[in-house]
Amino acid sequence: MCLINRIDPNAKARGQSVHDVNASESMGKALVRLAESWFGMRTTKSKQVEGVSADVFVYAETPTIDWLLKHHGQHSQNAGVPLIIMAGNASESVALMAHYKHQITNLGRIPEIISHP
Numbered sequence: 210m211c212l213i214n215r216i217d218p219n220a221k222a223r224g225q226s227v228h229d230v231n232a233s234e235s236m237g238k239a240l241v242r243l244a245e246s247w248f249g250m251r252t253t254k255s256k257q258v259e260g261v262s263a264d265v266f267v268y269a270e271t272p273t274i275d276w277l278l279k280h281h282g283q284h285s286q287n288a289g290v291p292l293i294i295m296a297g298n299a300s301e302s303v304a305l306m307a308h309y310k311h312q313i314t315n316l317g318r319i320p321e322i323i324s325h326p
Contacts, residue, residue, distance in 0.1 A: 210244045211263035212237050212254045213272075236295065236325065237269040267293045271301060274309050278316065291319040299324045 214237060237254070244250040255261045271294060292313065296302035302324040313320040 210240075210250050210252045210265050210267060211258070211261050212241060212252065213258065213266055213268050214254050214256055240267060240269055263290060265291045265293060267295070269295050271296050271305070274305075274312070277309070277313060289317060289319060291321060294320065294322045296322060296324045 241252045241254070244252050250264075253261065253263065258266060277294075294305065296305055302322050305322045310320055310322065
């Protein structure tokens with residue numbers, strides 16, 4: 210499993226809520242612990258998918274659709290690798306599924322869009 214970490218190190222300085230930044234970091238840590246201890250998975254973290262080999266990619270925070278289309282449409286080595294996107298809430302999850310799931314699937318991805326627990 211590869212956890213894609215897109216947290217901007219300057220987010221707090223730019224006014225993003227400290228709670229939001231800390232929540233994203235905590236969710237990522239929890240996912241890594243879960244994958245390693247419950248499922249015995251090897252995990253890695255990366256800020257990008259380029260040059261990364263993984264059985265599944267996970268976003269603990271919702272990336273923009275432009276970023277997804279740009280970074281996941283050009284890497285055939287990872288085509289067919291499941292892509293799990295954890296949306297911030299149920300309504301965001303539904304919106305992403307309704308508007309973008311087909312675009313992501315057309316790029317050769319297997320998307321699963323879920324909301325944070």
